[in-house]
Amino acid sequence: MAELPLENGALWYDARGDGPPLVFVHGGWMNGRAWRPQVERFAADYRTVTLDVRGHGRTGATDPDRYSIDLFTDDLEALLEHLDLERPILCGLSLGSMVVQRYLDRHPERAAGAILGGAVRSMPPVELPPGTKPFLSPLPGIAASLSMVGPETTFRSMLCSIRAATGEQWLSVDPRVRADAMEAVGDVSRAEFRKVFGALYRFEPPALTHVETPTLVVHGDQEAPPVKRQGREIAAEVDDGAWLELPGSGHLVNQDRPRAFNDAGASFLDRLSPT
Numbered sequence: 001m002a003e004l005p006l007e008n009g010a011l012w013y014d015a016r017g018d019g020p021p022l023v024f025v026h027g028g029w030m031n032g033r034a035w036r037p038q039v040e041r042f043a044a045d046y047r048t049v050t051l052d053v054r055g056h057g058r059t060g061a062t063d064p065d066r067y068s069i070d071l072f073t074d075d076l077e078a079l080l081e082h083l084d085l086e087r088p089i090l091c092g093l094s095l096g097s098m099v100v101q102r103y104l105d106r107h108p109e110r111a112a113g114a115i116l117g118g119a120v121r122s123m124p125p126v127e128l129p130p131g132t133k134p135f136l137s138p139l140p141g142i143a144a145s146l147s148m149v150g151p152e153t154t155f156r157s158m159l160c161s162i163r164a165a166t167g168e169q170w171l172s173v174d175p176r177v178r179a180d181a182m183e184a185v186g187d188v189s190r191a192e193f194r195k196v197f198g199a200l201y202r203f204e205p206p207a208l209t210h211v212e213t214p215t216l217v218v219h220g221d222q223e224a225p226p227v228k229r230q231g232r233e234i235a236a237e238v239d240d241g242a243w244l245e246l247p248g249s250g251h252l253v254n255q256d257r258p259r260a261f262n263d264a265g266a267s268f269l270d271r272l273s274p275t
Contacts, residue, residue, distance in 0.1 A: 001058075004082050009062030011075055013051040017043040020112065021085040022269075024050045025076065025096030027118065027252070028196050029155060029185045031057030034093060037258035038265065046089075046269075051079060053095070055192035057184070067199040069095075073102040087112040089269065093254060094118045095196070098203050101234070104213050105206035113272045114215040115265055118223065118251040119234055121205035125226040133201075142197050151193040155185045162224060169222040172250045181252065207237070214240040216268045220249030220256055227251070242268075 003010040014032060022042055024035040032050030039048045052059040053072050064071065076099055080088060089112050092100035097119040104114060128136065145154040162170045172178045188196070215238045217231040228245070235241035244264055249256035 004079055006054075006062065006075065006078070008064060009054055010059065011051060011054065011079060012058035013049060013079055015047065015049045015083060017045070017047050019046045021080075021083075021088040022046040022048050023076075023080070023085065023088045023090050024048070025072075025090070025092045025099045026050070026053065026056070027094030027096055028200055029056065029151070029188050029193060030093075030181060031184050031187070033057075033180075034184070034252070034255065035091065038091065038254060038262060041258075041262040042265075042269075047085070049079070049083065049085070051076075053099075055196050056188060061189060061192050065195070067195040069098045069102050069199055069203045072099045072199065073106070076103060077106075089113040089115070089272070091115045091117070091265075092119070094120060094251065095200060098200070098205075101206060101208065104208060104211045104215075104238070108211040108213065111213045113268065114213050115268060116215065116217045116231070116234065117254045117261065118219060118227070119217045119231045120227050121230040121234065122203060123200045125224065125230050137201060139194070139198055139201060143194055146190040146194055151188050151190060152182060152186050154193065155182070166224045168224060169250045170224055172252045172256050173220075173222055173248060174256050177252055177255045180255075208234065209237055209239075211238045212240065213238065214268070214272060215242070216264065217241065217243045218253055218261060218264060219243075219245050220251065220253040221245055221247045222250040223253070224251075 001014050026034040031052045054062045090100045097116040217235045219231050232243050235243035246257045246260050254261045
């Protein structure tokens, strides 16, 4: 475990193993442990790197009052430079998939590959009329909920809303995975939860038609249908993309079906050019 000093905080990360770099970016209100099944599977053959995005886990709070996916991507770039990792294979889950998309947009040929679990392009995952998004922002309501009941109850309320709208299990079909996710949410402060939500909501997805990085997008069958559609769009938009749905899994597909996710990832990695 180590820390990378930033201008306004410090980024916690963990690097292990040798071989081609395999870098994992977790989802919103989680931490690097969300990728534990994949690190255990691939650390023998790859240099695996996990990080806690600012506002999360051991990294915790940092000074800026406003976060963005661009800021999180700046941090990822700083970590890759710090570790001198060239041609990384980037794995992003949910919020982490947004970070990887932004990285690919900036550097369409620099990554050796990308695996996106529970990939989402925008929050909400539906197209809104142009110019209306700032006026429809749920941020005031989220801030009020956080001040009254805190992050865990606010997050549970969000889950209930998604399940009511989609009829799917959504987050996870495994009670243990859901419990671990809620524990991670409990480690996030009210202020940091608000800043992370703001980063998710304000993100404007880039067009990825110029991206040549081989990309695998994986969703669970219990994922929200609009998110699945966005995943298919990502896979279709990049030059070399594929989309896979795993049965018996939700948004946290890499944890609900770790063996199937790892097998799909291994097959994808096997076809990449050596780095």
